[in-house]
Amino acid sequence: MPALRIHAGPLARAHIAQHGLRPQDVGVIPAAAGGPKGLILGPLDRFVFGAWLPQASQPVDLIGASIGAWRMATACLEDSITAFRRLERDYIAQDYEVPPGRKGPTAEHVSERFGQNLQAFYGGRIGEVLGHPRYRLHIVTSRGRHVLGREHRVATPLGYLGAFLANTVHRKAMGAWLERVVFSAPLADRAAPLPFATRDYRTRQVRLEEGNFMPALQASCSIPFVLKAIHDIPGAPPGAYWDGGITDYHLHLDYAPRAASPIVLYPHFQRAVVPGWLDKGLKWRHRASSFLDSMVVLAPDADWVRQLPNGKLPDRKDFPHYGPNLQARMQAWTTAVRASEQLADEFAAFVALPPEAQARQVEAL
Numbered sequence: 001m002p003a004l005r006i007h008a009g010p011l012a013r014a015h016i017a018q019h020g021l022r023p024q025d026v027g028v029i030p031a032a033a034g035g036p037k038g039l040i041l042g043p044l045d046r047f048v049f050g051a052w053l054p055q056a057s058q059p060v061d062l063i064g065a066s067i068g069a070w071r072m073a074t075a076c077l078e079d080s081i082t083a084f085r086r087l088e089r090d091y092i093a094q095d096y097e098v099p100p101g102r103k104g105p106t107a108e109h110v111s112e113r114f115g116q117n118l119q120a121f122y123g124g125r126i127g128e129v130l131g132h133p134r135y136r137l138h139i140v141t142s143r144g145r146h147v148l149g150r151e152h153r154v155a156t157p158l159g160y161l162g163a164f165l166a167n168t169v170h171r172k173a174m175g176a177w178l179e180r181v182v183f184s185a186p187l188a189d190r191a192a193p194l195p196f197a198t199r200d201y202r203t204r205q206v207r208l209e210e211g212n213f214m215p216a217l218q219a220s221c222s223i224p225f226v227l228k229a230i231h232d233i234p235g236a237p238p239g240a241y242w243d244g245g246i247t248d249y250h251l252h253l254d255y256a257p258r259a260a261s262p263i264v265l266y267p268h269f270q271r272a273v274v275p276g277w278l279d280k281g282l283k284w285r286h287r288a289s290s291f292l293d294s295m296v297v298l299a300p301d302a303d304w305v306r307q308l309p310n311g312k313l314p315d316r317k318d319f320p321h322y323g324p325n326l327q328a329r330m331q332a333w334t335t336a337v338r339a340s341e342q343l344a345d346e347f348a349a350f351v352a353l354p355p356e357a358q359a360r361q362v363e364a365l
Contacts, residue, residue: 003304003339004346007271007365009293012263016362020355021296024056027261028195029075030253031068033245033277035223036314037269038067039337042088043344044267044298045071050081052351057134058261061195063182063251065140065244067091069220073122076129076137076185090117092333095326104320111228115218126213130185136192139183139208140244140251141219144229148177149239151229160224163246167278171285174278175202180247181236183208183216196253200291206236220244226316249277254291264295269313271299271365288365297365298347300340308336 008016015025029048032038053060064072070087077083096105096113122129129137144150148159163177179202184191191207208216212234219230219241229240252275255264266273272286273295279285305313309332310321322329350358 001301001304001307002346003301003342004350005271005299005301006347006350006362007297007299008362009288009295009365011293012296013359013362013364015262015294016296017355017359020353020358021263021265021351022056023053023351024058025261025263026053026056026060026265027058027257028061028063028255028264029072030251030264030266031062031064031071032250032268033066033068033243033248034250034269035067035316036091036318036333038071039088039091039314039333040269040300040340040343041071041267042084042337043341044347045075046081046084047344047348048265048267049075049084052348058258059134059136060261061136061138061192063138063140063195063253064220065248065251066221066223068251069139069217069244072135072137073129073139073217076132076135077125078128086121088337090121092330092337098324107226107228110226111218111222114221114227115214118214118218122214122217126210129213130208130210132185135185136187137185137208138192138194139216139220140248141181141183141216141233141241142178142244142246142248143181143204143237144240144242145175145177145179150231151240156224156229164278167276168282171275171279172201174247174276178242178247179204180244181206181241183212183233183236195257196255198254200254201247204237206233209235212236215241243277246277248275249279250274252289252291255294257294262294264292265298266295267298269300271297273297273365292365295365296362298343300343304342308339309333 062072074083147155167174181204183206185208215230215233223243232238250273252273314333
């Protein structure tokens with residue numbers, strides 16, 4: 001059964017019909033939040049960053065939120081193929097202690113363990129990430145405003161209720177509660193320019209440095225109520241920072257790729273590019289917009305997904321589903337990841353085709 005579906009916006013489809021999809025065409029790569037779902041993209045990441053993109057030399061902007069930020073930071077490490085394999089192993093082996101009388105681990109415990117994992121993964125190697133000769137990393141976080149400016153056991157749930165209600169009325173209205181803060185790798189003496197416009201949502205940009213890399217990355221992965229917020233990141237406005245997926249779940253951004261490399265290449269775990277985490281239930285916001293005109297989405301086929309363990313992609317519900325049976329969860333996730341090697345194989349076959357053959361396989365986004 002085919003595993004990979006390729007969807008593209010109108011500008012990207014026209015480019016592929018004329019030139020095909022080539023490594024030198026890629027100017028931006030987004031990487032979504034979504035927790036364990038991102039595991040199935042590991043083989044694609046290894047092929048794209050380890051074999052395909054090295055055939056060209058243009059700069060590429062990498063934008064990540066939550067697990068996507070972890071993935072894109074890993075792409076900037078030397079020997080990224082080995083690093084991606086380690087990320088996969090470390091993520092699958094996550095295990096947290098559940099206190100007696102609780103259904104899940106405490107946010108304090110998860111945050112402490114996760115911070116230790118990031119330190120073990122990137123400790124001593126941040127310079128590789130920030131100094132990559134081609135890749136410019138942008139880590140997306142969500143900064144609380146007003147009542148969400150500090151994490152509090154009463155104010156924080158109320159603040160997120162307010163954000164949810166405001167977002168239901170209008171996405172921009174959520175900016176009164178949460179703003180997008182992007183930590184961007186340095187370019188000369190400043191942060192690298194953002195590869196997207198920011199008129200859509202309240203946004204700040206901060207230069208990513210050695211001193212704020214770890215807290216920024218952990219903040220981007222800090223799901224509210226599952227992990228603790230990260231407060232007062234060095235070099236950034238004071239306050240509480242949470243998962244970048246809250247404001248930008250799938251990075252449905254107003255992309256502005258360079259003319260010489262006009263494609264936004266998006267390995268994703270589904271076709272829809274949902275704007276924010278609070279938009280998951282708002283189906284009318286799941287449609288493609290003009291923001292995605294230059295985007296090529298690489299997504300698994302729905303029928304192929306139903307053949308994976310439990311008939312779905314790995315997700316956070318697997319933690320309570322398997323409970324203390326760590327080995328069973330690890331086996332299910334490992335099986336899904338091994339099956340997803342088919343995604344990479346099919347993409348490798350696709351990019352080897354002539355433009356007219358590629359164009360026949362591309363569907364509208």
